[in-house]
Amino acid sequence: MKGVLALAVAASMAFLQAQAAKEVFAHVITGNTGGLSQQDWETDMKLAKSLSIDGFVFNVGFGDTKNEATLTTAFKAANAQKFTGFLSLDYLGGPLEQKAWPKADAQALIQKFAGDPAYFKVDGKPFVSTFEGPANAPDWPDIKKSTNCFFVPDWSSLDAKAAVAAAGGVVDGLFSFNAWPNGDTNITTQPDKNFQGALTGGKKYMMPVSPWFFTNLPGFNKNWLWHGDNLWDTRWAQVMEINPDFVEILTWNDWGESHYINNVRATELDLFKLSNAPVNYAANNPHTGWQKFLPFYIAQYKAGGKAPAITKEDAYVSYRKTKATACPSGGTTGNNKDFGQTEVPPETLVEDSVFFAALLKSDEGVTVEVTFGGAADAAAPAGVNGTAATAAFTQAPAGGKGTPGVYLGAVPFGANTGAVTLTVKRAGAEIAKVTGPAITTTCEGGVQNWNAVAV
Incomplete structure (x- = not known):
């Protein structure tokens, strides 16, 4: 009987561990959400759940005094909605001249939120990502030791093999921000294959999917366009080809880079005034069409590329x-x-x-x-x-x-x-x-x- 019970427990644990992968997350710029109430967060999470998104990636820049209050509200909403999320520390964005996260501050933020019931974990370890920050790679052996985190950074400015080797091989996987093509050609899967080829020994790959990219924010010295025609559906087809461990949608609400898929919320558009943008190019520009097929694509991804039954054309x-x-x-x-x-x-x-x-x-x-x-x-x-x-x-x-x-x-x-x-x-x-x-x-x-x- 004990042997049968042990096998059942082992099978259950194997199932849970398998479910820790093949998750789809949406990248959230928390700097745009400081004015959101818990009800606002719950509205967004209800929508995300209806689209089969598993959780939010909370992008946080160093020095934003609203970080802890915003995250506290977001995790309260996630618990209420039985949703999940994890931290992505932004090493290039923040209101202070010092933008990279000091080791002690990164460690403290992870420790504050990693124990929340709604925090996403892999094998019991809190999942943590970054936007860039490879120069701070030496901080992460100590951060991992103190937080027991499952570390999957975006160090796309490095070659994939170099990113895997950084700080003595500290990463548990890698996330890529290479979600847009170079020039007028369609995006290819070669960068994804480079990442997968470098991630050996059970290290995980989180693949990016994005629908568009345009930014014109003079205050942030940003003003360029990348080719995006048919990018959304092309990229999801590539997800089926690559079959990554995780998928991250870029993004839920990055209005300033035009790759949002959330419903446009006027109260989140202050950055256009703050950055002296010549036009508020998110207002009156809905992206709701890119929500429509997400349940199909996500179900197909989780089924290993097999198309699910279509109940509504x-x-x-x-x-x-x-x-x-x-x-x-x-x-x-x-x-x-x-x-x-x-x-x-x-x-x-x-x-x-x-x-x-x-x-x-x-x-x-x-x-x-x-x-x-x-x-x-x-x-x-x-x-x-x-x-x-x-x-x-x-x-x-x-x-x-x-x-x-x-x-x-x-x-x-x-x-x-x-x-x-x-x-x-x-x-x-x-x-x-x-x-x-x-x-x-x-x-x-x-x-x-x-x-x-x-x-």
């Missing part, structure tokens, strides 16, 4: 609301020389198209129409004066046409303006219909808003 569109050459660039560069990239005109990294995605049991008998609500000149490719343009899927799921999954396509909007409507039908019967904000010729703040909408 759906669709979304994503696009920029202004033609790339309609407004002054705002000084934005395509790429960033500080990352060793060749800077190019930003308009070369984006297409003036409406990108659409449909979650389907099969594409058999399915037709797609895109309608532009405004008038257009004779050169407009389709949808002129509200007429419907028939569009085709250009990318099928990994299983090929006729299989369940996400199908992708795009329609150039040319000189068309007005609201965008996507209609998906099978054998003439409507499956999904989505209407997005108007494409215009208006230059917000006198400059180009390179952010996208996704609805």
Whole structure:
């Protein structure tokens, strides 16, 4: 009997340990959340749970006097919602001139929150990450000893092998911030494979997934765009290929870098004024479309790439609301020389198209129409004066046409303006219909808003 009980306990422990991996987290900039109440946090956590996200990554910069109060409120909400989260110490962001976390302060913050019931743990060890900070790698043997943490930093500024070897091999895994492509080509999985190849001996890999990147914050000396057309769905397909131990979504609420997937909350947008941004490019730019297929993608990831049953077919569109050459660039560069990239005109990294995605049991008998609500000149490719343009899927799921999954396509909007409507039908019967904000010729703040909408 004892032997049977021991086997049952061992099997249970093995199951729990297996469940410690294959988790999906969303990166939260806590510096944007200082005004949130516990109810606000619970609202966000309810939404995240409905999207099958397992927890939040609390990015905290050194010297923010609101850190402890914000985290205390967030963990109270997480306990109330049966949600989870962990700390990511930001070694490049913070209100003080000293931005890197001193060892004693990093240790104290981890010790304060790691014992919370809602804190995410792997094999009983509190999970801790970073944004950069490899110069402080020698601090971590002592921090790990005093906190017993499971340490998975983002040291992407180092080669993966060098990051693994840093401070005598202190890491238990690595997180990569390489979530965006260089130039006008699509993102590849080679950086992910480099990380996985370097992480031997049971060390874990946390893979990044992001939908977009644009920032124009003069106060932070940030003003560049990376190629993001179709990035979200492309990256999730790569998750199935790489099959990482964990996934981190970049981000939940980084409004200043335009890769948020949370519903836009006006009370979190103070940074645009504080940084003297020429335009608040998050306001009136919803990204809710990128929420739609998350339950499908996350279930597929946790099933080892096998597509789950689709109970509701759906669709979304994503696009920029202004033609790339309609407004002054705002000084934005395509790429960033500080990352060793060749800077190019930003308009070369984006297409003036409406990108659409449909979650389907099969594409058999399915037709797609895109309608532009405004008038257009004779050169407009389709949808002129509200007429419907028939569009085709250009990318099928990994299983090929006729299989369940996400199908992708795009329609150039040319000189068309007005609201965008996507209609998906099978054998003439409507499956999904989505209407997005108007494409215009208006230059917000006198400059180009390179952010996208996704609805």
